Amino acid sequence: MRGLQDKVAVIAGAAPGNIGGASAKRLAEEGMRVVAADLNEGAAQAVVDEINAAGGTSVARGLDITDENSYRDLVTFTVDRFGGLHGLFNVAADLSAATIGRDSDVTSVPVDVWQHTIDVTLTGYMYGIRHTLPVMIRQGGGSIVNTMSSAVWLGETERVAYQAAKSGLIGLTRHTASLGGRHGVRANLVSPGVILTGAALSTTTAQWRDEMLATVRSPRLGRPDDLAAMVAFLFSDDGAYVNGQSLLVDGGASFT
Template identity: 50%
Template structure:
């Protein structure tokens, strides 16, 4: 892809799954990658695989729910690489204690809603807030936010998660509208069911078969599917794409 070689990219949530695959794909394209995650061991493992393959990566521990931690992540990017050209937001609280208790509104747990929005939505606002001045200083940049098909489909459960991802879509449009003329692009990727290491441990064969039957391609998703889309949107090949959220879900959702 054009324009990725040498770029300085922060992956906010790069320890496992889609984030790890995207960090590795960006490094393959020649990017210098800061792998941030609350999972210190996972971030170190991702950065280690990148450097072992000849790429450039540094791991950093940070928490999307903590403003000082987010600011420190971007200070680390400046210290290591001199600035930031791109940001991939992919972290989310998918723990059993949070998304596992995200029932319908008749079972509403306000603390689950607060935690979900704090991490999944306010966390992305925090990282964008920290990244945008650095990008403006250097003439522009690109942001890719991870949404979810849950924002579109209207599930009977997980309303807090769905609301957080709908908010991410609105945040994406806001950043594109406010700073697009100043050289900042902001887009989103919306994954369907992706077979990551965490998902494989919790999904039954019956569930996977049901999802496969409902989509329009002959296999379920892999982290690399999202990695390639995110890398493209961060590249100069996507310089005329702004404010969009793409469904990367095997044709599971069809919408304008």
């Protein structure tokens, strides 16, 4: 991709085997200097170790995305360490059984699950944009990518908190695209379909994966690298005229 060499990226939600970890590695391969951040700093460090062993430049940081001070400190650290911030990828999510496993429908979802999901997936992403956008405007440009979900378009009968939080990112992202666009800062959404992350592979059966494959207009299910490639494009000069868009990366499972 053009225009990524020596630029600086923050991945909020980077761990081995997931979309954030794959994106951190892909961006480092493209020549970006990467700050891999995760609630589990040890997981982020594992990604960084792999990047640096391959000749890339990356550092790990802990991030509690629900804490504005934590996100502010991450942005400040990045700018102090590398002199700028050119790409932010918000991909963190709480997919633990305690949260996603209790995220039922609108008639029964526990309020604590609802609030925590909003805190992580919507308010947390807002914190990142709030502290990144001024940096990008001052330096004359940048790219912000938020992670939505194809579940928003499908209208599932469960996971109402997850869908509501992800839906809210449409307004947040378009607002950011409008606010930053004239200053050279773009904001877009990527919406994954079924992606075979490490967690997905360990918690699903071959039968379930076959059933999901039958819903996709492609010969395979998605991989974290598929999202990483889209993020690299949106961060790059090749994506310079893409702003305020919601991009489905789901193998053709859904049309919008």
